[in-house]
Amino acid sequence: MKSQTTRAAELETLGEFRDFIDEFCLLAGVADDACHDLKLAVDEASTNIVTHGYAGMNPGSIMLALEFEPQLVTVEITDFGHPFEPAEPEPPDPESTLDDPTRGGLGLYFIYQTMDEIRYRSGEEGNALTFIKRLDS
C-alpha cells in the first residue's frame, strides 16, 4: 500500500501531514505507538525542511510518501530547498531541546531514536530523506 501527498513547505503543513499519517495508519492497520513514532519523525524532518531547507526562499513543496509492507513502513520526504550535508555529530541534549525548540540539530536524534534505518540523498531530483520503521509482529 502506497500513499503520497504534496504540500507547501510551511509549518501549517505539519498538521496536515499528521492527519495524513493517521489516515494511512488506519487503512494499513499500523499500531498506535508505531503511528505515533512515524508522526514524530515526520514532524521533526519536516520542521527542519521548513525552517532551514527553504530558509530565505519563497517556499516550495514537500512531498510525503508512505509505503506499507508487511512488518515495515517506509517514509520518504522530498523537498527542493537547500540540500543538507553530513555535519560533525553533537552529543544530544534532549532536555535542552525541549526547553528550546528553536535550537536545531536534535530533530535527527529523535528520528534515530524511533526509526530503524535512515538514508539521505540529494541531487537533481531534490533532497530525499528516507526512513524505515519496522513493525512488531
Added chain:
Amino acid sequence: MFRNLRVRREPQKFAPDPLQLSIDEIISDASIPVSIRSINNLPDNAKRRLYRALIPIGLLTRFRINPRSWLGPDGNTRVDLFAKPGSGLVNLSIWNDENRDDPFFTIELEDNSFNGIDLNLLVLSDPDAPRFQTDFDESGARTEFGTVRRNIVAEERAMLAGLAPGQTRAGLRASSEVFNHVESFLTLLAHHAYFLEPLSYASAWVFERRGFAYVRGHKLMDEIHQEFQPEGRLYRELDESTPFRVQDHWNSVRGRAWAIHDGILQVLNTRWDRLRMIKQVGRHAGADTFPEGTY
C-alpha cells in the same frame, strides 16, 4: 552513516561541467547526465537524430510533416532546429505554412547553472484557430508574452475567446504528450528531473496536473487560492476596474490568471515572477493548489 545534517552552503551541481565531459565518459558510464551543450557539440546529423525525439510524431503527421525529414507536403522544411555548437540551448519550432515566424510548436531547453536542464519555453498553438496579437503591442514592439509590454485590446479579445495570458491562439491540447517525450529524451540523457518557470497562473495549474512540484512558490500558490476566496484580499480587488478584474474571475483558473496578469498581486506585495517548478522524471507530484478548480 551520518548522525547530523546541516544546510549545505555551496550550490550543488547535478552533473559534471559540459566541457569536462568527453565522448569516452558518455560511453563508459550511462548514468552520467549529458548536457545540451554536449549534444550541440555533436555533428549536425547526430544531434538532429537525438533532438527528433522531442517532437511527438502525431503532432507532425497531423500537419502532414514527415517525422524524419521534417519536410511538409510541398517538400519545404517545416521544422527549425537551433542548436549551435558551444551553446547550451536548443530550440525547435514547427510551422504549418510558409510563415515560419508564426510556429504552432516551439520548445526550448537549456542547461542551467547547476548542470540540470530548464524547459525555457513550450508553445502549442492550434494554427487553425483565430490569432490574437497579444505578442505585439500597438506600436509593433514585442510584448514578450505580455510580461514586458501589453496589448490590452488584443488581450481582452483573447480573454473573451477563452485564452489564457501569454497565448496568441487556442492550445493544441498536446502538452501531456510533449511532456512524455521530454521525459523520454531526458532519460536518454540520464537526467532525473527538469525545471521551468511558469509564465502564468494558468500555466502553473496545468503543470501541477502534469506532475510538477514547486522549487519556489508553492506557498504563494496556496496564498493566492486563499485570497481569491470570497472576502479574501484578491477577491476584494476584483472590482471591475479593468476588464481583467471582473468578479467571477475568482473561481476559475483563467479568470484568476488574467487578474494576476493585470497586476492584482500587488495587494499581496508580490509579483508573478517568483515561481519555479520541478518535474521528477517518472513521478507525478500530485500538487493541487486549486482543489476542484475549473479551467
